[in-house]
Amino acid sequence: ISASRVADTWVKTTCGYCSVGCGMLVGVKGRKAVTVRGNPEHPVNAGKLCPKGLSEHYILTAPGRARTPLLRKNRALTAVSWDEALDTMIEKIGALQEKHGSDALGVISTGQLVTEEFYTLGKLVQLGFRTRNYDGNTTLCMASAVSGYKLSFGSDGPPGAYADLEHADVILLIGANIADNHPILCQRLDRNKKRTLIVVDPRVTKTAMMADLHLPIKPRSDIALLNGIAHILIRERLIDENYIAQHTVGYEEFAAYISEYTPERVAAITGLSEETLIRTALLYGRARAAFIGWTMGVNHSTQGAVTVAAINNLALITGNIGRVGASPFSITGQCNAMGTRESGFASSLPGYRKFEKVEDREDLAKLWNISVDRIPTARGLAYPDIIEAAVSGKIKALWIIATNPVVSFPNHSVLEQALRSLDFLVVQDGFHPTPTSEFADLVLPAAIWGEKEGTFTNSERRVSKVNRIVAPPGEARPDFNIFLDLAGRLGVRDELYPGWTMPEDAYTEWQRISHGRLCDYSNFSWQEIEERGGVQWGGSRLYQDGIFQHPDGKARLHSVPCEPFIEQPNDEYPFILNTGRTVEHWHTRTKTAQVALLHNMVPNAWLEMNPADAAQLQLRPHDRVTVFSRRSSVKNVELRITGIVAPGQVFMPFHFAESNSNMVTLGAYDPISREPNFKQCAVRVERSARN
Numbered sequence: 001i002s003a004s005r006v007a008d009t010w011v012k013t014t015c016g017y018c019s020v021g022c023g024m025l026v027g028v029k030g031r032k033a034v035t036v037r038g039n040p041e042h043p044v045n046a047g048k049l050c051p052k053g054l055s056e057h058y059i060l061t062a063p064g065r066a067r068t069p070l071l072r073k074n075r076a077l078t079a080v081s082w083d084e085a086l087d088t089m090i091e092k093i094g095a096l097q098e099k100h101g102s103d104a105l106g107v108i109s110t111g112q113l114v115t116e117e118f119y120t121l122g123k124l125v126q127l128g129f130r131t132r133n134y135d136g137n138t139t140l141c142m143a144s145a146v147s148g149y150k151l152s153f154g155s156d157g158p159p160g161a162y163a164d165l166e167h168a169d170v171i172l173l174i175g176a177n178i179a180d181n182h183p184i185l186c187q188r189l190d191r192n193k194k195r196t197l198i199v200v201d202p203r204v205t206k207t208a209m210m211a212d213l214h215l216p217i218k219p220r221s222d223i224a225l226l227n228g229i230a231h232i233l234i235r236e237r238l239i240d241e242n243y244i245a246q247h248t249v250g251y252e253e254f255a256a257y258i259s260e261y262t263p264e265r266v267a268a269i270t271g272l273s274e275e276t277l278i279r280t281a282l283l284y285g286r287a288r289a290a291f292i293g294w295t296m297g298v299n300h301s302t303q304g305a306v307t308v309a310a311i312n313n314l315a316l317i318t319g320n321i322g323r324v325g326a327s328p329f330s331i332t333g334q335c336n337a338m339g340t341r342e343s344g345f346a347s348s349l350p351g352y353r354k355f356e357k358v359e360d361r362e363d364l365a366k367l368w369n370i371s372v373d374r375i376p377t378a379r380g381l382a383y384p385d386i387i388e389a390a391v392s393g394k395i396k397a398l399w400i401i402a403t404n405p406v407v408s409f410p411n412h413s414v415l416e417q418a419l420r421s422l423d424f425l426v427v428q429d430g431f432h433p434t435p436t437s438e439f440a441d442l443v444l445p446a447a448i449w450g451e452k453e454g455t456f457t458n459s460e461r462r463v464s465k466v467n468r469i470v471a472p473p474g475e476a477r478p479d480f481n482i483f484l485d486l487a488g489r490l491g492v493r494d495e496l497y498p499g500w501t502m503p504e505d506a507y508t509e510w511q512r513i514s515h516g517r518l519c520d521y522s523n524f525s526w527q528e529i530e531e532r533g534g535v536q537w538g539g540s541r542l543y544q545d546g547i548f549q550h551p552d553g554k555a556r557l558h559s560v561p562c563e564p565f566i567e568q569p570n571d572e573y574p575f576i577l578n579t580g581r582t583v584e585h586w587h588t589r590t591k592t593a594q595v596a597l598l599h600n601m602v603p604n605a606w607l608e609m610n611p612a613d614a615a616q617l618q619l620r621p622h623d624r625v626t627v628f629s630r631r632s633s634v635k636n637v638e639l640r641i642t643g644i645v646a647p648g649q650v651f652m653p654f655h656f657a658e659s660n661s662n663m664v665t666l667g668a669y670d671p672i673s674r675e676p677n678f679k680q681c682a683v684r685v686e687r688s689a690r691n
């Protein structure tokens with residue numbers, strides 16, 4: 001190691017990429033982060049890191065940072081002072097709200113901020129700016145898991161823990177390619193030498209390659225599979241009748257409904273053999289402790305929320321919940337998606353309180369010492385509905401924080417139309433230019449991971465400390481400071497944030513607000529989180545007593561129909577396009593494209609196609625192809641001919657702005673969670689002219 005990379009000091013913190021929440025030590029020399037290593041004492045990763053974590057310090061010296069506020073003047077983004085930027089923001093938004101009503105402002109945040117910032121932002125948006133139209137990019141990844149948990153258990157909150165991966169005898173992963181997306185969880189799984197791993201995925205992903213049994217189901221036949229497993233479990237009496245009687249509601253109707261999902265019928269829908277279905281059900285049903293994990297293969301669907309309920313059904317009828325090794329477990333995406341679920345103000349009120357429940361609103365009003373009339377009685381528009389409202393002219397101003405919808409939102413042309421229709425667009429981000437910030441009327445430069453302090457909560461509800469390693473570049477400020485400054489200019493700072501100067505003040509209030517709730521942070525301070533290396537709210541596992549969050553304390557069994565996905569292939573668009581990720585990159589590559597190590601490993605997008613289909617289209621490996629859907633096209637993508645995808649299916653990563661898969665994806669949403677259906681749309685593939 002060269003002397004320039006030998007650290008003088010080490011700062012303990014938590015990885016800012018995915019929701020696994022690995023603990024790390026960042027080496028600092030002078031004022032520069034020069035190296036990273038895994039924290040051997042952190043309970044999540046015990047010293048291990050994936051390629052993104054191992055190179056995370058490079059992002060702190062990346063060139064593409066937003067350094068100064070920029071205001072559009074005479075069509076060009078022009079450097080201005082913070083005072084001018086924030087005064088203009090307040091003035092423009094205020095004028096539009098005055099004319100069109102307070103809900104003319106939409107706000108889209110992220111899963112990237114610290115919990116202290118989410119809590120501060122939620123109050124600012126709903127009580128300061130007085131708009132209900134607030135949501136996060138988390139609706140693009142885990143809203144269906146939230147809704148599914150609420151349907152089954154009466155509340156959000158993943159019941160299990162990563163340790164369950166080490167203790168389960170059967171692990172069923174459905175629509176979850178953890179080898180690419182949550183790599184350190186594979187290490188946890190590898191410690192379990194006795195487990196049987198079943199992976200359900202239409203693709204032969206890296207995770208499927210690790211499986212004892214891979215079920216390559218037809219796209220979106222997961223509900224039929226889950227119902228079919230339930231059918232066999234009931235038929236074979238591999239259910240926990242005591243648990244069902246004591247802790248659930250709806251078993252009779254569920255059992256009657258499930259009787260239609262015979263192995264023969266399910267085999268026809270899923271493309272699996274009846275023997276495979278029966279083997280899977282027997283493995284799951286005979287397990288002492290069975291774990292089901294899922295991610296975007298389930299959530300990214302117009303039936304995402306009910307698919308989660310169908311997963312929960314299996315856990316409930318077999319009593320595989322609230323025990324060591326036994327859980328239905330949503331693996332989240334972003335580093336602090338959980339923080340926004342718990343403390344945010346989008347799909348629930350803070351502390352999993354419900355908008356529609358008067359006691360919850362009164363409780364919050366009392367805690368905040370405000371009139372209950374100021375707390376909305378229903379959630380506002382969800383992310384896709386904010387975009388549609390911008391197109392139709394109901395939303396006039398939009399504030400986008402730390403997300404890049406121009407690349408990440410489905411059906412790009414509608415998103416672009418929405419941004420062009422706005423009267424005022426504010427983009428607050430650590431990076432500029434991004435494909436989204438280029439549309440902005442105002443760019444607010446924000447500090448990123450490593451330049452500010454707070455907490456992240458990972459998929460297993462573990463709250464870990466995030467620490468400042470270096471100062472933000474130029475005039476960039478922590479989001480927390482930007483929110484407080486705006487509150488001051490709105491005249492609500494003293495009322496909403498009395499005496500607050502630092503994120504710990506937000507945490508202290510959040511502890512009080514969450515006290516006595518399922519997500520209770522009140523019994524661990526910042527210092528204790530640091531000392532204990534992360535603390536799980538609710539303990540290791542929720543629902544150990546079998547008491548759920550529905551008013552009667554019982555979980556609900558739901559009869560879930562398996563519906564075909566909306567855009568079926570036809571002669572003109574014969575392929576089903578699936579989208580996903582790769583281990584080297586994060587979301588829309590705002591960060592990872594700037595880390596040479598990661599960018600050079602995977603610099604471009606690709607399209608996977610089965611050899612039989614490629615032969616029929618007379619395509620060769622590395623040909624440049626164009627992918628067409630009914631909406632638009634993605635040009636000149638490199639072709640990979642591979643058996644990883646089945647005939648009739650193609651796959652593309654969604655990370656790349658230059659080859660944006662969301663040019664062709666479908667603008668269809670789950671009616672309950674509002675999560676987009678990123679996973680299936682009909683496309684045609686042709687060799688590009690440029691070859």
Ligand code: SF4
Binds near residue numbers: 020
């Ligand atoms: Fe970071 Fe996730 Fe990799 Fe852990 S697995 S180092 S949290 S990106």
